[in-house]
Amino acid sequence: MTQESVEELTDENTSKFVQTKDWNIHYNEAGSGPVLLMLHGSGPGATGWSNFGPNMKELSKKYRCIAVDMPGWGRSDACPPEKRDHVEAALQILDALGIEKAAFLGNSMGGITSARFAMAHPERMSHLITMGAGARSTLFAPAGRSEGIKVLQDAYRDPSPEGMRRLVDIMTFDSAFATEELVQQRSNSATSRPEHLQNFLDGLRGPRPVLDFSPLATSEIPALIIHGRDDRVVHFENSLNLVSIIPNSRLVLLNQCGHWAQVEHPKEFNQLVDGFVAGN
Structure with a gap:
């Protein structure tokens, strides 16, 4: 891919679909080389492109970037909560695209999902990179829903521009974003995709799953844990918990940064990812 074509990347000209065993999944792809599988967050309207489009423009110069709309989001198939299994979806994506191993970037x-995939299918992951991932401990983090989670869930009920403005504002440290x-x-x-909204809200009625990341204590996958110091959605203590568990890991805590490190600090984020993947 030429420098000129990288600079011209858009949602439309990188858009693709793949039929896996269980889902028709939309994704954006650009570049060649080692695979970076990019997995978005849970907010309403989230897509692979909305979370990682600007990063792909730089990282696709050296890597094959695949930013996925997970089942239940974006242009991918709807998915009722009882059938939502993003670890299985990620495995099916790799299989359908003929990818043996990938570095996972998960916001x-x-x-x-990326951390759970590392426990379930370590042979298919080369690197684990997380940004603002929830790996709960309760020393300092709020016991109930955070301020940001409350706004996120409200935006599913009110996905109007006003609801989304409140969501985007709380996701970032700098309101200019x-x-x-x-x-x-x-x-x-x-x-x-109103069916995506309803399926997510239906899932809130069930019990909240308790995730056990302790098996990562024996993981040999190198991990880069990134978190915003000013994240109002997921407290940075979650990433302290992850880095305390994973042997071959390092934590980068960014000041003046909210829940979207890759959006607010794209140059530093891209350099971190490139240096980590190329050097490990």
Whole structure:
């Protein structure tokens, strides 16, 4: 891929679909080389492109970047909560695309999926990279829903531009990132798939799963844990918990950074990812 084509990457010209065993899954792809599988967070209107599009423009110069809309989000198949299994979905994506091993980049929910995938299928993962992933401990983090989680869930009930403006604002440290373009993009994406919204809300009625990440204590996969010091959605203590468990891991804690490290600090984020993957 030429430098010129990298700079011209758009959602439309990188858009693809793959039929896996259980789902028709949309993803954006650019570049060649080692595979970076990018998994988005759980917010309404979230897609692989909305979470990672700008990062792909730089990282695709050296890597094959695949930013997935997980089942239940974006342009991928709807998925009722009882059938939501993103670890299985990620495995099916790798199989359908003929990818033996990939580095996983997961934001928030995508980071949880990536950590769970590392426990279930370590032979298929080369590197584990998480940003703002929830790996609960209770020393300092709120016992109940965080301020950001409350806003996120409210945005599923009100995916209007006003609801999305509140969501984007709480996801970031600097309100300048809550641009009208991003707000409208997220609102349009959410309202275009009302079944995704309802399925997510239906899932809130069930018991909250308790995730055990202790098996990562024997993991040999190198891990880069990134978190914003000012994250109001997932407290950075979650990443302290992860880095305390995983033997071959390191934590980067960014000041003046909210829940979207890859959005607010894209240059540093891209350099961290490249240096980590190339050096391990």
